[in-house]
Amino acid sequence: xxxxxxSKFNLYLYINILLFILCIPVWASQNQVENNxxxxxxxxxxxxxxxxxxxxCGYDACTQRWNLTAEYLTQKIQGYDFKIIPLEFDEILPTVxxxxxxxxxxxxxxxxxxxxxxxxERIATLYSxxxxxxxxxxxxxxxxxxxxxxxxxxxxLKNKKIYGCT
Numbered sequence: 001x002x003x004x005x006x007s008k009f010n011l012y013l014y015i016n017i018l019l020f021i022l023c024i025p026v027w028a029s030q031n032q033v034e035n036n037x038x039x040x041x042x043x044x045x046x047x048x049x050x051x052x053x054x055x056x057c058g059y060d061a062c063t064q065r066w067n068l069t070a071e072y073l074t075q076k077i078q079g080y081d082f083k084i085i086p087l088e089f090d091e092i093l094p095t096v097x098x099x100x101x102x103x104x105x106x107x108x109x110x111x112x113x114x115x116x117x118x119x120x121e122r123i124a125t126l127y128s129x130x131x132x133x134x135x136x137x138x139x140x141x142x143x144x145x146x147x148x149x150x151x152x153x154x155x156x157l158k159n160k161k162i163y164g165c166t
Contacts, residue, residue, distance in 0.1 A: 046081040049073075052101035054110065055086035062086035066105075096120070 051070065055062035063086055070082040085101055092110055095101055096118055104114065105126070114120035128134065144151045151157065 046074075046079055049080050049082045049103070050085050050101040051082060052085045052087045052092065052095055052104040052106070054092065054104075054106040055088055056107075059086040093117070 051066070053062050053066050063084055066084045070084045073082040074080065085095070087095055087104075087106075092104070092106060093113070096104065096114055103123075104110075104120070106114070111120070111122060115122075142151070142154075142157065151160075
């Protein structure tokens with residue numbers, strides 16, 4: 001059973017990476033042309049593709065989890081260097097607004113905001129492997145101690161921080 005789940009996960013991962021690769025737009029990097037002061041011809045330089053990733057568990061965990069994907073894409077797509085840009089929650093909107101990234105991997109709530117505010121479009125959906133199958137929908141549960149009278153309803157969570165990483 002475990003081997004079957006692992007092989008399905010690998011297949012979904014491969015399909016998502018393939019979708020990501022196929023949907024990469026071809027664009028000219030004007031900044032690299034303008035900033036090229038080396039005697040090396042521009043054709044020898046790879047274009048940098050910045051992929052913003054929500055670092056919900058911190059920069060180091062994000063980098064460790066996603067750098068292999070960037071390395072894989074760099075190896076498979078000639079002429080491009082892929083770089084992971086870990087982003088905290090409060091960094092996502094300013095980074096997108098400043099055009100500092102080319103792609104973003106974030107949670108569904110941010111996708112809705114980014115689509116509405118900046119016209120971003122999804123090109124792939126991340127599947128989560130669970131013991132009962134793969135899922136593209138996410139949910140959350142908030143537990144409080146029985147003696148905590150400060151949080152009795154959802155509205156009591158306003159302006160409070162909730163932590164959790166898997």
